[in-house]
Amino acid sequence: MTSAAPATAAVPLGSPAGAAPGWSAVRTTGLTRRFGTHVAVDGVALEVPRGAVYGFLGPNGSGKTTTIRMLLGLIAADDGEIELLGRPMPERLADVLPRVGALIEGPAFHPHLSGASNLRRLDVSDATADPATSRARIGQALTRVGLTAAAGKRYRSYSLGMKQRLGLAAALLQPRDLLVLDEPTNGLDPQGTREVRHLIRDLAADGTTVLVSSHLLAEVEQVATHVGIMSAGRLLRQGPLTEVLADGVAVLRVTTPDLDAAGDVLGRLGLASVRTDAEQSCVQARLGNVLTEDVAAELHTAGVRLRGLTVERPDLETLFVSLTGEGFDVVE
Amino acid sequence: MSSSEPVAAAAAPPWRTAPHLPGAFRRLYAGEMRLVLGRRRNQALLGVLAVVPLVIGVAVRLSTPRNGDGPQFLSQIAGNGLFLVFTALTVALPFFLPLVVGVVAGDSIAGEAGTGTLRYLLAVPVTRGRLLAVKALGVASCTALAVLVVALVGLLAGAVLFGLHDVTLLSGDTVSLADGLLRTVGVVVFVVVALFGLAAGGLFVSTLTENAIAAMATTIGIAVFSALLDAVPELRPIAGALLTHHWLGFGELLRTAPDGGALLRWSLLHLAYVAVFLSLAWARLQTKDVTS
Numbered sequence: 134m135t136s137a138a139p140a141t142a143a144v145p146l147g148s149p150a151g152a153a154p155g156w157s158a159v160r161t162t163g164l165t166r167r168f169g170t171h172v173a174v175d176g177v178a179l180e181v182p183r184g185a186v187y188g189f190l191g192p193n194g195s196g197k198t199t200t201i202r203m204l205l206g207l208i209a210a211d212d213g214e215i216e217l218l219g220r221p222m223p224e225r226l227a228d229v230l231p232r233v234g235a236l237i238e239g240p241a242f243h244p245h246l247s248g249a250s251n252l253r254r255l256d257v258s259d260a261t262a263d264p265a266t267s268r269a270r271i272g273q274a275l276t277r278v279g280l281t282a283a284a285g286k287r288y289r290s291y292s293l294g295m296k297q298r299l300g301l302a303a304a305l306l307q308p309r310d311l312l313v314l315d316e317p318t319n320g321l322d323p324q325g326t327r328e329v330r331h332l333i334r335d336l337a338a339d340g341t342t343v344l345v346s347s348h349l350l351a352e353v354e355q356v357a358t359h360v361g362i363m364s365a366g367r368l369l370r371q372g373p374l375t376e377v378l379a380d381g382v383a384v385l386r387v388t389t390p391d392l393d394a395a396g397d398v399l400g401r402l403g404l405a406s407v408r409t410d411a412e413q414s415c416v417q418a419r420l421g422n423v424l425t426e427d428v429a430a431e432l433h434t435a436g437v438r439l440r441g442l443t444v445e446r447p448d449l450e451t452l453f454v455s456l457t458g459e460g461f462d463v464v465e
Numbered sequence: 466m467s468s469s470e471p472v473a474a475a476a477a478p479p480w481r482t483a484p485h486l487p488g489a490f491r492r493l494y495a496g497e498m499r500l501v502l503g504r505r506r507n508q509a510l511l512g513v514l515a516v517v518p519l520v521i522g523v524a525v526r527l528s529t530p531r532n533g534d535g536p537q538f539l540s541q542i543a544g545n546g547l548f549l550v551f552t553a554l555t556v557a558l559p560f561f562l563p564l565v566v567g568v569v570a571g572d573s574i575a576g577e578a579g580t581g582t583l584r585y586l587l588a589v590p591v592t593r594g595r596l597l598a599v600k601a602l603g604v605a606s607c608t609a610l611a612v613l614v615v616a617l618v619g620l621l622a623g624a625v626l627f628g629l630h631d632v633t634l635l636s637g638d639t640v641s642l643a644d645g646l647l648r649t650v651g652v653v654v655f656v657v658v659a660l661f662g663l664a665a666g667g668l669f670v671s672t673l674t675e676n677a678i679a680a681m682a683t684t685i686g687i688a689v690f691s692a693l694l695d696a697v698p699e700l701r702p703i704a705g706a707l708l709t710h711h712w713l714g715f716g717e718l719l720r721t722a723p724d725g726g727a728l729l730r731w732s733l734l735h736l737a738y739v740a741v742f743l744s745l746a747w748a749r750l751q752t753k754d755v756t757s
Contacts, residue, residue, distance in 0.1 A: 205588050208754040218480065228482040230590035237588065241581025245504060257496040258589045260489035303585065310480070 156219030158183050158311050158342035159204060164213035166199055173199045175366035176213070181344055181359065186337045188353035188374070189346040190449075191363030192457050197346045198238050200363070201315050205235055218310055231261040234309040236317055240300030244289040248280060248299050251288055256306055274302040279328065293320035301329070312336060314345045318352060330356050354449040364457040378446055383420040385428060388441035392416055395437045402431060420444060490599070493591065497603040501569060507607070510565045511614050517561055518553035518619035522626045525549075538719075545630050546623025547645050551719070553619040554612070554656055558712050562611055563688035566660055569607040570667025571681030573600045574750070578675040578757045593750050601668055601743060608664045609657045616653050636721045652715040655728065659712045662738030663688050666708070669746040675757045708738055 159181035166174040174196040181187040191197045202208045204215060206223035215222040217229045242251040252271045256262050262270075275281050278298040283291065291299065297320050304312055314333075318326045326349075333343050333356050347353050353360065354374070361371040370377050385404065387395045392409050395416045399407045404418035420428075425444050432439060447455070501507055525542045536555045541548040574596075577583035586596060623629065632645030640648075667684035674680050691709040694700050704710050711731035717723050 202584075202756070205584075206590070207584055207587055208756060209752070226590055227592050230588060231483050232480070233588075235585075235588045237584050239581070241585060243500065243580060243582060246500070254496050254500060255585060255589055257492040258586055258591050260485040260493070260595075261483035263486060264488070264492060 156183075156216065157181055158185065158218060159187075159344060160216045161200075161204070162214050164200065164203060164215065165211050166196075166203060166208065167211055172366050174203070174210075177363070177366075177368045178371075179204075179361060179368065180371065181342060183342055184337070184340060185359045186333060186343045186345065186357050188357035188360040189344055189363070190348070190350065190353060190360060190453060191346075192348070195363040195457070196366040197363055198315060201235075201237060201313055201344075201346065204313065205230065205233070205237065207237070231259060231307065232310040233313060234304030234307070234311070235313040236300045236304050236315055237313070238315050239319060240296045240303075242288045242296070242299060242303075245287060247285050247287055248291065248295075248302075249275065249284040251299065252303055252306060255303055259307070262307060270306055271302075274305045277305055277332065278302045294322060294325050297321055298325070301332070309336075309341055312341055312343045312345075314343065316347055317345060318347065318349060326352065350448075350450045350453055360449070362453060362456055369456050370452075374449075378449065378452060383444050383446045384417060385420045385425065386415055386417050386441070386443045386445065387428075387432065387437070387439065388413070388415040388443075389432075389437055389439055390414060391437045394435055395432060398431050398435045398437060399428070402428060404428075414440075490595070493595065493599050494602055497599050498606060501603055501607060507565075507569060510568060511611065514557060514561055514565060514611055514614045515618045517557050517615060518549055518622050521552055521556060522546075522549050522619075522622040526626045541633070542623065543627060545632060546625075546627035547620070547629055547632060547642075547649065549623030549627070550616050550619035550649055551652065551715075553615050554652065554715070555713060557615050558656070559692060562615070562656075562660060563663055563685055565611045566604075566608050566664050567667055567684035567688070568681045570604045570664045571671050571679075571684040572677045573604055573668055574671040575674050575680040576671075576677040578755070579677050581757055583757065584755050587755060593753075594747070597668075597743075597747055597750050600671075601665070601746075604664045604668055605661060608660045612653055612657045612660065616649070620649070632719075634721055635716065635719050638721045640721075648718045651718045655715045655718065655732065656712070658732050659714075659735050662708050662735040662742070665739040665742035665746070669742040669749065672746050672749040672753060706734065708735075711735070 157180055159179050161177055161179040164174055164177040164179070165172065177196070177200055179200070189197055189201075199208065203210045204217060204222065206226045209223075218232060220229050222229060242248075243254070246254065249271060252274065253267065256267045256271060257264070272281070272284075275284050278301045280295060280298045280302060283295055288296070288299065297317070301314070301317060304314065317333075318329050321329060330352065333345065337343055337356075337358075345353065345357070357374050359372060360374050360377050362369045362377075385399070387399070389395050392411060392414065396407055396409050399416060399418045402423050403421070404423060405421060407416065407418040409416050425442075429439075429442055432442070521539075522542070525539070536552055538548045538551040538555065542552055574583065577586060587593070591599070620629075629642055629645075631639050631642055632648070633639045663684065666687050667680070670683045670687075671677075671680045688709055691707045695704050695707050695710050711734065714728065714731050717728055
């Protein structure tokens with residue numbers, strides 16, 4: 134799809150490692166917003182490298198949407214600074230936002246207009262959008278989200294999933310350097326969810342940076358290269374997905390008949406919480422900074438007969454729950 | 466933040482601002498008008514306005530009103546269809562026109578906030594200044610259109626039912642039909658400008674809330690409240706400054722020698738209301754948190 138993106142999509146991909154020199158797709162420092170006495174967003178320093186698919190996670194009420202609204206200049210920050218695509222916001226809003234597609238807290242369109250007419254309204258509102266290509270771009274956007282057949286129907290009659298798709302189409306009316314998608318799979322069936330995942334992958338492959346907020350952790354884990362985890366207005370963790378996951382406690386499990394010898398080796402290597410389970414004939418310990426291959430070599434040297442050696446790292450959900458707490462309560 | 470590359474690009478990311486294309490504001494305005502005029506509710510309201518002169522015209526045709534009864538100019542209609550325009554405007558000004566202006570102006574921004582489309586417009590981006598400009602222009606256009614509907618339907622119905630003749634003015638002098646039509650244009654312009662004051666008020670109210678119905682009701686309430694104050698004898702000293710006080714002043718144009726100074730003074734008062742309300746709307750919109 135790069136062919137459809139002439140001059141506007143000329144941004145080179147950022148270094149995928151995340152340590153973007155110079156400028157990032159999104160960068161905030163000390164971003165803070167209070168509503169009365171409630172601090173909705175508290176000193177958040179987001180760093181979304183160019184080319185990343187950044188999963189923005191957090192329980193309901195953790196400040197994700199408030200952060201996103203501040204990024205897009207919809208609400209003012211009390212404190213802190215924002216840069217989108219290397220330019221300060223909201224000062225350079227008029228320059229930056231044409232290159233940013235957004236789905237903000239669910240789709241919103243005029244119920245009495247058709248899907249296509251709603252997109253047309255948004256496209257004519259964009260001072261940088263070429264009217265000569267408007268029809269074609271609207272058609273492409275509708276095709277890309279699988280809504281061509283319902284283009285002429287009134288928005289009023291759309292199902293929740295179709296509304297969500299139209300919202301995505303609106304974000305794709307122009308070639309974008311950055312997509313901000315707040316809960317893009319809300320209301321979609323499993324098939325639709327898959328399609329959105331593919332769409333995000335395609336867009337990222339074209340070089341678009343994607344900031345996607347979601348509470349569906351398994352979803353995010355499948356597409357994200359980076360994650361940030363919010364809770365109660367603070368950004369608790371952020372970074373490449375693999376690094377963030379590595380922060381979690383990895384558990385090493387040695388299955389062997391030589392339980393005592395294995396336990397000695399693990400203790401000697403400095404692994405914490407060594408626990409012997411005679412019934413399962415295995416020894417468990419927290420891996421910490423020790424490399425798995427070193428453990429294997431030591432066990433071999435000590436003549437421990439191995440039946441199995443596994444390392445279990447927590448998945449995103451486990452990590453998320455350990456950081457933000459269990460339960461359904463909205464965090465105040 | 467380790468980096469082996471030069472960070473010269475830090476200050477200026479390698480992309481250039483996409484230029485605003487020619488005609489961008491015109492397209493934005495056309496889209497706005499399509500949206501507003503495409504709504505059945507607004508079409509129905511314009512229809513109601515068209516009915517006003519028709520009802521009066523037919524009623525007068527079927528009966529002969531006695532002199533002095535009914536609204537301004539009523540007794541002159543039978544003699545000259547042109548007076549149907551003035552009578553219809555007189556009848557529509559206290560309520561029907563403020564109703565239409567209130568609905569369109571009150572809905573303009575609050576309606577978008579209520580449906581959530583405001584956040585998407587701002588994210589396009591339509592900057593807040595442009596948004597206010599296009600909304601103000603849209604509301605002004607609808608106000609003018611509403612007055613034109615009453616005037617044109619009045620003129621047409623008057624011509625068909627009673628014919629158009631030389632115009633006998635309030636002072637008794639008679640002027641040519643062409644002169645009369647010219648004065649009618651003046652009347653329409655005066656009424657449109659008068660209603661702009663209310664329209665700007667509605668636009669301001671519309672920036673205050675996400676509830677479009679409340680904004681519409683408040684705007685119509687402004688006109689009603691102003692008329693109410695106008696009717697209180699004790700408030701006569703300030704009556705001249707009220708939003709609605711001079712709305713019917715267009716009668717001045719039907720005198721042999723209209724008091725141009727007075728007409729200008731009244732119109733400037735209405736434009737002063739526009740300036741105040743637009744400033745308030747701008748200040749409010751610039752700082753508004755869009756949380757809907």
